[in-house]
Amino acid sequence: MGVGFAYLLAFAAGVSFVFQQAVNSSLRVEIDSPWWAGFVSYLGGTVVMLAVALAAHGSLPTTGMLGRSHAMSWTGGIFGAIYIGISILLVPRLGAATVIALLVAGQMIGSLMFDHFGLFGLPVHQVTAPRAIGAVLLLLGAILVRL
Structure with missing residues (x-):
């Protein structure tokens, strides 16, 4: 694939x-x-x-x-x-947009932690500046969707 x-x-x-x-x-x-x-x-x-x-x-x-x-x-x-x-x-x-935005932001933050520490056997992918910035942008996006 x-x-x-x-x-x-x-x-x-x-x-x-x-x-x-x-x-x-x-x-x-x-x-x-x-x-x-x-x-x-x-x-x-x-x-x-x-x-x-x-x-x-x-x-x-x-x-x-x-x-x-x-x-x-x-x-x-x-x-x-x-x-x-x-x-x-x-x-x-x-509203669907706000809930989905918050869910995605939460998933991203959680995913970064799971990747960074290799939790539950996941391959380790360190949190880098671009990845952290992407997560912050998702959080900001969730806030903007609600406004």
Whole structure:
């Protein structure tokens, strides 16, 4: 896969995320519950990921594979639920652009820390001046989007 195509896919995933937040927010209003809206979102995602996992890999992970995994590796869904729950609560109050801008700024700051320290086995990518400036610009962008 070429770098340009990878960039395009990442961009498309970002647009998809905004779409998800908008429909989750709409469902929240329609069923009067951010928690059930989040559940529906995760249920739909679970069904799609199961279908893709079965189609792409063809077999379930073995008990040996599962036994070698770390406990922290199983917590991704918890952090995803926090992410989705907070998004569903805030999009109607702050607007999609502000919430997404703040989420992206938070992701960037967190990503810089994870990269810099190589957390959870990520390759180390030191925080450099250009990377830090980029993060500051994202924070400023989040502030400007809200004005």
